[in-house]
Amino acid sequence: MSRLAYYDNPAILRTRSVTPMSGGGGEMSKILPYVTDKTISRHLGFTGRSLDLGHARSYYNPARNAVYSRYTTQDWGHSNSMNYSLSEKERSFAERLRADAWRAVKETDARTRNRQNDITKKLGERVYDIAFWKSELNNEVNAMATEIENLKEYRRTLEKALGDTANPLHIAEECLMHREKRQGIDLVHDDVEKSLIKEVDIIKRCQARMKKVLDKAHVQLKMDRAAQHTLEIDAKDKHHAQGLDDRMQQLRNKSAGIGYHPGIESIDNTITIPDSWARFTQENIARSQRERAASERLRGEIDSCLRACANDMWNHFNSVNNSFNTRIRETTDARNKLQSHLQRTMQEIFDMENNINLLRKAIQDKEMPMKVAQTRLDERTRRINVELCNDPVMKSLQREVNEIRDSVRILKERLKASELSLARLMKTKATLEHDISVKDNSLKTDSQYCMGMRKGFPMDPKVGPVFQMPIC
Template sequence: MQDYYGQTMTASYFSAPRVGTGTSYLPPLQSTMQASYKSYAPPFNVSHSLNLPWKPSTYYRGSQKSMPVAISAPEINPSHLYRDDVVSRVPPLMPSARTALFSKYTPADWFKSNNTNYRTSDMTRSSAQKLRDENIRICHDTDARTVKTQQTSSKNLGNRLQDVNFWKSELNHELDEMAKEVNDLNTWKNRLENALKETEGPLQIAQECLFNRENRQGIDLVNDTVEKELLREVDTIRRSQDKLKAMIDKANSQLSMNRAGQHELEKDLQDKFRAINIDNKCHQLSNTSPGLGFHRGVEGIDQTVSLPESWAKFSNDNILRSQRERNASKGLRSDSDSVMQETSNEMWTQHNNVNVSFDGRIAETMDARNSIQNHLAKVLQEINEMENNISLLRKSIKDKEAPMQVAQSRLENRTRRPNVELCRDQPQHRLVSEVGEIYETVDILQNRLRAAESALQELVRTKSTLEHDLQVKNNSLYLDKEKCMGLRRTYPTTAKLAGYRGQ
């Protein structure tokens, strides 16, 4: 290996880039925190290194940035000073060259640099210690604040669970009350429908009674009190049916409103149940719970649709709506009961009025029939006596024939007296008078006979009229007493008319 002497070293190195132009003679130290978290570029390389065993390399290792040197001094990479391959290639230097190369700094500079480094070290260590203490304090404060914040969030979740459970219990209670009210209203609606069905029988009975009474005959076909009461009963039943139908329509409408309120309660209760499950799961989460993960940006998503006031108001409005519907339903049930009792009483009152009219009419008809029967019996007796009287008159007229023949024969025989014997004597006068008396008697008897026969005809006609009237009265009694009153015995009870089954 050939040695070179007297050669300057400035041309054998590359100039490293200048990092700063500070007043310090030594490169500034980097902060501990910065050196812990940043990866810096490796130090610059030189093409040749000097074998300077007397120059410590730790001075250059303390800085990870390039060292500022004088402009005329060569820039050296300390990491290459002790490499074997470089040492073997560095040419030996002459003492004169060594003195010329490192004669730039003075001892004062050296002491000044050391003192500067000491002060910088003290300041850096003091700053680092303060930073450490502050960091420890901040860590403790942030840990405590994080724990307190988490506890506050857990407490808020617990309070929220209590609020949701409170409204859930209120909704459950109101839902139970509404379900009970719906069942009760359904029961009352069924009663109304049963009461409406029960009115069909009385209406049919009244109409059939009117139809049957149209079969009355003759003079009995009158617009009497019974018929008026029957027509009034038909009107009462139809009016009752209209009232019951109106109440059924109201019940159906109220049931729809009740079910709508019940549906809102069920929907709100279902949402409360899901919210309780979610918030309960969130309330039970801790730092050691499994399944935790990051959800970046979730805190910036706001999908809320209500505030605590509007949230509570929503459930409160649902409960208030349900209570209003329940109160309306209770009022409707009370009105339905009043209507059923009213219609039942009205129908039964009119039913009794019709029955009283029937009883009065039947009694009148029976009295009339009995009177007709009495009169008919008397007429029949009179007819029998009149027939006997007519027979007597006829016999009396017949009996006048013989005396008439005797008187006329006497007169005819005396006409054959001779000459002066044809005298108008007392016997002649008496015979003539006798014939006249017999004629007059026969005329009287015949007149009486004709009068008796006329009377007999009148009695016969009266008998026929009475018999026909008796038949009419019997027919009316059969219609009113047997058919109509027989039908009216099947009139439903007041309980059935009020909608109760099995009464």
């Protein structure tokens, strides 16, 4: 493309920066139009006069023996005058044209330079605006990245706490299962069983609450990552635009890589205006700030949930332990009392056995006196005649036999009552021994099996954050 071919395109209007050309006659001859018609008649049209200078007359030239056309002297003088006048007019017009051209050169050069400087300044302002918003985006991206890491850490803590609740739940359920091994009268719906059932319910409610908050954390992390991704895309676009505009700001007339791009000024591929451009970034930052605030509130909710669950579980854990200790003391006291009664019952059995032996011996001891009395009576029945007298001896022997018989009857009644009492004492002894064995079984279940598991928990430092974190 030649130097002026770009300006010959009627569909494109561009200005070209020029500088004064001193001594540039050759250059100007390349720019100004070249006059090919040098006849006077073509230039007299400016004066409005006739283009015809006159008619040449024919004269015979004897030297050549030919007829030639010749002008008159008056025509010759008139032609010279016209040339003088035309020269003055053309010089005057050329001077005005040169002055106008020089003025146009200066004006267009100044306008082009000012426009270029103004655009360079605006590019600098644009680069500053882009750098400002990119800095805001990067700060928000870093803040969001920190918040995401904090929320992930809280989520991991909550997940571990949720997993750690399985152990106390298992222990509470195991305690309930072990207490089903109680026997007889000890199968009571006591405070320990009520507390264990309540503990299982509290742990399950805490687990449900943790799962609900954990679901919220998963959703919030997705929202945070989406906001962060939007910020990163916007910051990446800002970085690209900043680099491009910064390079354009540094571009000068003598820079490498510049060139003509015909028709580029008529292409408009923009999709935003400065207000919508700034508002887009502001909305992205505002969205990120809202999500970050929601994430911070959720972290507070997670902390509150952990503390509340730890408080509830820890307090009820201690309450169940206190109920166990109270029940163990009550059972121990009952067993000790039963053992005391058993000792006294066994002593009473021993005494009753001695009493029975004594009664039996007493009954046995009445046999010989009865035999003596009855033998005496029997022998005295062999008296004859008048000697069969109902004398005082006879009456005394009869009373003695009756007394011995009454004594034996009384002793047998006492013996029977003693034997019945001994049987009841033996039954009572068996009942006491069975009840003591029941109490021993209950004590073994509560103190060894249940409290054996509960005493080692949560004292173990590997239990987890639910019982390790401070409670208020």
